Amino acid sequence: MIRSGSSPTAALALTALVAAAASFAMHHVGPLAAHVAPWAVLAMGSAAVAAVLVGSVLAPREAAAPVVMLSGRPADVARLDGSTIAFCSELHTRALPHGFFATLGSRFLSVYYRSFADSPHAVALIATVDGYPVGFLVGSSRARAHRQWVLRHCGFRLAAAGAVALLAHPRAAIRFARTRISQYRRRLLARGGDTSGGAGPVRDVAVLNHVAVLPGTRGVGAGRALVAAFESEARAGGAQTAYLTTLDGDEGAGAFYEVLSWEPGPVRPTADGARMQEWSKPLDSGVPA
Ligand SMILES: CC(C)(COP(=O)(O)OP(=O)(O)OC[C@H]1O[C@@H](n2cnc3c(N)ncnc32)[C@H](O)[C@@H]1OP(=O)(O)O)[C@@H](O)C(=O)NCCC(=O)NCCS
Structure with a gap:
């Protein structure tokens, strides 16, 4: 742990x-x-x-580096459930520290990952080796339907956990006020009139939100197995194209997605000034991850 x-x-x-x-x-x-x-x-x-x-x-505990012994067996991929949510939130704070959610702490992240585990439109996966979790992936096969489901069923819990996290992390609160309040308000207002429940005429797309593998277990195929399982679940859910964004340049995972046959798209700045590159993959291309 x-x-x-x-x-x-x-x-x-x-x-x-x-x-x-x-x-x-x-x-x-x-x-x-x-x-x-x-x-x-x-x-x-x-x-x-x-x-x-x-x-x-x-007080939060001292970060102890996880000790992982690999048996050489390939990773198994299964659905994320309640027992592995803490693993995801703790790995997120370590492996994806640049994102805003990481600054809110592992309690907020647990509520966030619970929303993926519960949503019927999410693809929430855990990779294990010999029964031990080594990585996770969360995304959705119908991103718009997933966002609306989360807003309706987990919106209050997420907002409450976010408010508590902002109180406990003053730096995150300042960053939130500076970069996000007006953005979130605009998005909520824009969504106010949409009652289609994700079943509208605009075709929904799959989105891969986060993937991470424990540092000591990288390079042996767990990331590839997670992305391959995501692609096949998204395809089965009816999505024709999958999207993701990752940090532009060496800090990001662009080289990993390139190996998995994703195509690079435009680079855009975020509210925090980071540069994120979009990647996409047609799911009917028949090219496996
Ligand atoms: C990106 C990440 C999930 C890859 O997981 P992994 O288990 O090490 O990946 P795999 O072992 O399955 O690698 C699959 C292929 O991608 C290649 N690859 C993996 N990481 C790579 C990298 N950083 N640069 C170039 N190639 C890479 C591997 O060499 C392998 O290719 P091969 O099969 O031809 O040998 C992992 O490095 C990680 O958790 N990084 C930190 C979090 C992160 O950046 N997540 C993505 C944010 S969107």
Whole structure:
């Protein structure tokens, strides 16, 4: 299991708060009798120890590099379910740190990945070797229908988890206010009048949102197996073309998609100033991933 990054800040802040409150009480509320002082010191010490314990439980854990032993067997691909959602959210924060959602923390990401696991229009896959998860892929065979389903069934949960995450991550909140509020409002207003439920005349397309493989298990075919399973599920769902975007240049995974016969498209800047390249693949081309 991957653990995410940590700091003792919460424990130290709690300790300082308790010590300051006790000191204030001793000096201003009432002078202590001599026989009470040792008990007061003992109480303060216990409070400080308790604060450190509570703080260290609440603080995120130190990131421990996962140790993976591969048996050489090819990866198996199965549907993502509740038991592997934590794996996806933790791998997302490590393998895809440039995206905005990664800055919201693994609790928000768990709600986000749950929406893929539950949506009837999503393609949500997990790759395992010898029963251990090594990678995941999420996307949808009908992207428009999937977005509408998520908005209707998970919109409140996602918004609540997002609000809590923004409160807990001030830097993400500033980034959100600077780059996203007006964009999200525009999108919501644009969607307000659409009641087709994804069954309208515009043909829906498949979208691959995220794919990642544990660093220690890359290069042995798990990524290819996940993308191949995505393509065949999207094709079976009726999509003719699949799309994705990845960071332009060496930081992105363009070379990987090129090997899998996807075609490069335009490069566009994001609200954060990153450059994302679009890739597409006709699903009736018969070229496997
Ligand atoms: C991209 C990623 C999912 C690939 O997973 P993987 O399990 O290592 O890929 P595979 O082993 O199945 O590789 C399939 C083919 O792609 C090639 N390939 C994989 N990564 C590559 C890269 N970065 N550059 C060039 N070729 C690459 C492999 O050599 C292999 O080709 P071959 O079969 O001809 O030898 C993985 O590197 C990863 O998690 N990266 C970080 C997250 C990320 O960038 N995700 C994509 C964001 S959209």
